[in-house]
Amino acid sequence: xxxxxxxxxxxxxxxxxxxSLIGMAFGATLEASGFGDSRKLAAQFYLTxxxxxxxxxxxxxxxxxxxxxxxxxGLLDFERVWVNPTYLWPGITGGLVxxxxxxxxxxxxxxxxxxASTLKIDxxxxxxxxxxxxxxxxxxxxxxxxxxxxxxxxRFTLSDWLGLPTGVxxxxxxxxxxxxxxxxxxxxxxxxxxxxxxxxxxxxxxxKLGGAAAIVAGASIVALxxxxxxxxxxxxxxxxxxxxxANREIYVHPGEVADLMNNASxxxxxxxxxxxxxxxxxxxxxxxxVDLTQIAAPWFLRRVKGAPDGTVTFLVxxxxxxxxxxxxxxxxxxxxNLYVIEGGINHWLDVFGINPCxxxxxxxxxPEALMYDFSRAVGQHDPSAxxxxxxxxxxxxxxxSKSTASGHGEHYVKPSFTPKVKMQKKAKPHGGCG
Amino acid sequence: MSQAxxxxxxxxxxxxxxxxxxxxxxYINPYVGGVLLGIVLFLAFYITGNGLGASGAVxxxxxxxxxxxxxxxxxxxxxxxxxxxxxKSSIADASVAMLVGTMIGGALSGLVNRRLKLExxxxxxxxxxxxxxxxFVGGGIMGYGARLARGCTSGQALSGGAVLSVGSFAFMFAxxxxxxxxxxxxxxxxx
Numbered sequence: 001x002x003x004x005x006x007x008x009x010x011x012x013x014x015x016x017x018x019x020s021l022i023g024m025a026f027g028a029t030l031e032a033s034g035f036g037d038s039r040k041l042a043a044q045f046y047l048t049x050x051x052x053x054x055x056x057x058x059x060x061x062x063x064x065x066x067x068x069x070x071x072x073x074g075l076l077d078f079e080r081v082w083v084n085p086t087y088l089w090p091g092i093t094g095g096l097v098x099x100x101x102x103x104x105x106x107x108x109x110x111x112x113x114x115x116a117s118t119l120k121i122d123x124x125x126x127x128x129x130x131x132x133x134x135x136x137x138x139x140x141x142x143x144x145x146x147x148x149x150x151x152x153x154x155r156f157t158l159s160d161w162l163g164l165p166t167g168v169x170x171x172x173x174x175x176x177x178x179x180x181x182x183x184x185x186x187x188x189x190x191x192x193x194x195x196x197x198x199x200x201x202x203x204x205x206x207x208k209l210g211g212a213a214a215i216v217a218g219a220s221i222v223a224l225x226x227x228x229x230x231x232x233x234x235x236x237x238x239x240x241x242x243x244x245x246a247n248r249e250i251y252v253h254p255g256e257v258a259d260l261m262n263n264a265s266x267x268x269x270x271x272x273x274x275x276x277x278x279x280x281x282x283x284x285x286x287x288x289x290v291d292l293t294q295i296a297a298p299w300f301l302r303r304v305k306g307a308p309d310g311t312v313t314f315l316v317x318x319x320x321x322x323x324x325x326x327x328x329x330x331x332x333x334x335x336x337n338l339y340v341i342e343g344g345i346n347h348w349l350d351v352f353g354i355n356p357c358x359x360x361x362x363x364x365x366x367p368e369a370l371m372y373d374f375s376r377a378v379g380q381h382d383p384s385a386x387x388x389x390x391x392x393x394x395x396x397x398x399x400x401s402k403s404t405a406s407g408h409g410e411h412y413v414k415p416s417f418t419p420k421v422k423m424q425k426k427a428k429p430h431g432g433c434g
Numbered sequence: 435m436s437q438a439x440x441x442x443x444x445x446x447x448x449x450x451x452x453x454x455x456x457x458x459x460x461y462i463n464p465y466v467g468g469v470l471l472g473i474v475l476f477l478a479f480y481i482t483g484n485g486l487g488a489s490g491a492v493x494x495x496x497x498x499x500x501x502x503x504x505x506x507x508x509x510x511x512x513x514x515x516x517x518x519x520x521x522k523s524s525i526a527d528a529s530v531a532m533l534v535g536t537m538i539g540g541a542l543s544g545l546v547n548r549r550l551k552l553e554x555x556x557x558x559x560x561x562x563x564x565x566x567x568x569x570f571v572g573g574g575i576m577g578y579g580a581r582l583a584r585g586c587t588s589g590q591a592l593s594g595g596a597v598l599s600v601g602s603f604a605f606m607f608a609x610x611x612x613x614x615x616x617x618x619x620x621x622x623x624x625x
Contacts, residue, residue: 003479003480003481003483004481004482004483006482010528011526015528015531016528016531018481018482019482019529019531019535021535022474022481022482022535023486023531023532023534023535023536023539024539024542025539026478026535026539027535027537027541027542028540028542028543029470029474029539029543030471031539031540031543031544031547032461032462032467032470032543032547033461033462033467033470033471034467036544037555038569039555040461042557045614045624046625050464051461051467054465054468055464055467055468056587056591056592058464058465058468059469059471059475059592059596060475060595061472062471062475062476063472063473063476063479063596064595066472066473066476066480067479067480070476076480080483081479081484082483082484082485082597083594083599084584084585084589084590084594084597084601084602085584085599085601086599086601086602087584087601088600088604090583090584091584091601092604093582093608094579094580094583094608095579095583095604095605095607095608095609095611095612096579096609096611096612097575097578098576098579098580098586098587098608098612099609099611099614099615100575100579100612100616101573101574101575101578101579102572102609102612102613103613103620103623104568104571104572104575104616104620104623105569105570105572106569106572106624107569107576108576108587108588109488109489109492109577109580109586109587109588110486110487110588112573113488113533114536114537114539114540115555116537117536117537117541118543118544118549118550118551119544119550120553120554120555121552122555122556122569125570125573126570126572126573126576127492127573128573129570129572129573129575129576129577130573130580131492131496131573131577132570132573132574132577133574133578133579133580133581134489134492134493134577134580134581135496135500135577136577137577137578137582138493138497138513139511141512141513142511142512142513148582153600155599156600156601157599158599158603159598160600161600166598170598181465
């Protein structure tokens with residue numbers, strides 16, 4: 001399923017060729033549309049020639065319709081498509097600054113490249129200016145770093161914001177664009193050709209009406225078809241993922257989890273899908289608890305997917321079954337570097353041991369039963385909640401005999417395990433401006 | 435524009451002889467251009483999972499040049515160090531390949547449509563020196579803003595807009611707002 005994993009051929013001739021060819025098509029389209037002429041671009045802001053608006057928004061709605069038509073047909077995996085993360089205020093400020101640069105210089109960076117390549121002298125100077133501006137930015141960004149990283153909202157689409165299905169948002173966007181085109185046509189006639197406000201307001205060109213009908217129809221199909229549900233997405237990836245489950249590739253030994261938790265260069269996130277009662281009795285240090293029924297909730301998915309690059313996420317239940325269910329959901333939603341803790345909390349406690357005055361082993365039936373009897377709730381305040389951690393967390397102490405468990409600091413004995421975690425990077429913004 | 439095109443089409447033979455052979459061909463209809471641009475953008479997303487862009491590549495080139503001219507300085511400025519610090523090659527990036535492609539594509543289209551010509555495009559009431567100075571200054575402002583916004587009109591507005599990113603739409607309206615707000619004050623440059 002598209003998009004293709006080009007990172008695996010990174011650095012090869014084919015890799016650069018693909019991007020060059022896309023660039024060539026891009027450059028040729030810009031040039032043919034008249035974007036190599038600064039006067040044509042600037043005319044947009046005097047309402048005499050609305051080419052910029054028409055080309056840009058036609059491009060956006062055409063691409064958006066094709067993209068979401070592909071995702072609804074299961075041809076394209078939207079989770080692997082790069083969506084520019086939202087940094088709201090730096091984006092708006094940068095946009096205003098660019099608007100000023102646009103009207104003074106007569107280009108934006110992409111169009112100036114095309115102007116320069118067709119030997120327009122103002123385009124060449126603009127490109128030189130852009131390079132200078134980029135250099136100045138690099139030299140000065142350190143002085144306002146907090147602002148540059150402020151108002152981060154992650155991967156945030158209009159449908160997340162409005163709480164509407166993607167297809168509905170697409171139809172609304174297409175209708176908005178068509179209304180803008182209609183306004184642009186009127187503006188061109190009034191400000192460009194000097195027509196008076198007396199002409200017929202009914203659009204007469206049947207090509208335009210036909211094109212508008214076609215794009216509305218395309219967007220409506222997307223809205224009616226809807227985007228694939230999580231279970232549909234799991235069905236699409238079943239072949240690869242079922243094999244991983246069968247080979248137990250995704251089940252990681254507690255020893256490796258503890259090892260990664262103590263590795264300062266890693267961000268480890270543990271998601272605990274057990275009941276609140278079990279979580280209060282004992283949980284792995286720093287674990288986030290969520291009900292299995294809530295794991296597919298948009299707010300939770302956004303939170304998990306918004307984790308920084310290089311985060312490894314472990315799922316845990318008392319056994320393995322619930323964690324595996326959670327795995328299927330999060331994996332379908334496109335979460336990378338996702339694993340299940342082998343044998344769950346029961347195995348964790350077997351490996352690291354717990355103070356006998358806190359809990360003792362018992363026998364219980366069912367794949368998700370807690371195999372320990374707790375005399376008190378310790379939460380994460382037991383050495384086994386964070387094995388091998390040199391940290392001095394306040395621990396629950398008991399009167400009974402001292403634990404033989406491998407706990408914090410020098411008492412920790414590293415268990416042996418076969419490492420399974422392989423870190424995968426998120427799709428990098430290749431080619432994009434990011 | 436389409437009205438003009440519609441008037442022209444019935445008599446191409448009659449119109450052809452007076453046109454000088456070297457006269458540039460007209461630009462394509464903006465909606466047709468937009469559909470083509472949309473298809474290119476879609477293919478970029480479909481094949482690579484990423485959109486189009488230009489200013490990111492400029493940052494890579496600037497960092498590469500800086501790393502050659504002043505390697506120790508490059509290693510000490512965080513922004514450039516992340517692009518071209520140490521032994522990192524900043525120029526061997528997909529975005530640079532796309533930048534080269536964009537320029538080749540633009541030049542080819544210019545050649546085919548007889549627009550490949552060394553010339554200066556400016557408003558009717560502005561001197562050449564003024565236009566060149568403003569192009570450079572405007573470019574500088576644009577380059578700075580593009581990095582602040584983490585993308586230019588193509589990488590942020592066009593690519594982000596097509597995948598419905600909230601930040602990209604906010605950015606897009608900010609660009610138009612900034613330009614419209616200033617347009618009246620600098621009208622001598624263009625009209």
